Amino acid sequence: MPFSSIPQAEPVTGRDRRKIAVIGVIVLAIFAAVGIWAAVRPGAYGASRNGCVTVNVPSTTGGALLHGCGSTARTMCHNAYANQGVAVRLTRQQCRLAGITPPAAPASPSTS
Numbered sequence: 706m707p708f709s710s711i712p713q714a715e716p717v718t719g720r721d722r723r724k725i726a727v728i729g730v731i732v733l734a735i736f737a738a739v740g741i742w743a744a745v746r747p748g749a750y751g752a753s754r755n756g757c758v759t760v761n762v763p764s765t766t767g768g769a770l771l772h773g774c775g776s777t778a779r780t781m782c783h784n785a786y787a788n789q790g791v792a793v794r795l796t797r798q799q800c801r802l803a804g805i806t807p808p809a810a811p812a813s814p815s816t817s
Contacts, residue, residue: 753799758782760799762792771796779805 753759757774758781773781782800785793786807800806 753802754804756803756805758796758799758803758805760792760796762795778803783808 751757751759756778758772758778760771760781762769762771771781778800781796782803782805785796785800797807
């Protein structure tokens, strides 16, 4: 039987403790660096502005991020202004922040 007896535990030396402490400090430093990086640079999409739209909408998996710039953003906003619903309402708010307004209503013909 290869494991019929359990070997005696060896005491932890000062050198072992220093190794464990150094590894712990390195791991904490990595977590701190990632946390600071995430706070300073939250992502490439950012807020809706200058013709770019970023919308967080509810979905079956909890949430979805919709993003578009230029013609994609204009198409998203055109669809948002033409339809109804929760996601559409959220998109409209972001379209206004991006400076994409609803199309002007056609002038009603005056009757004589």
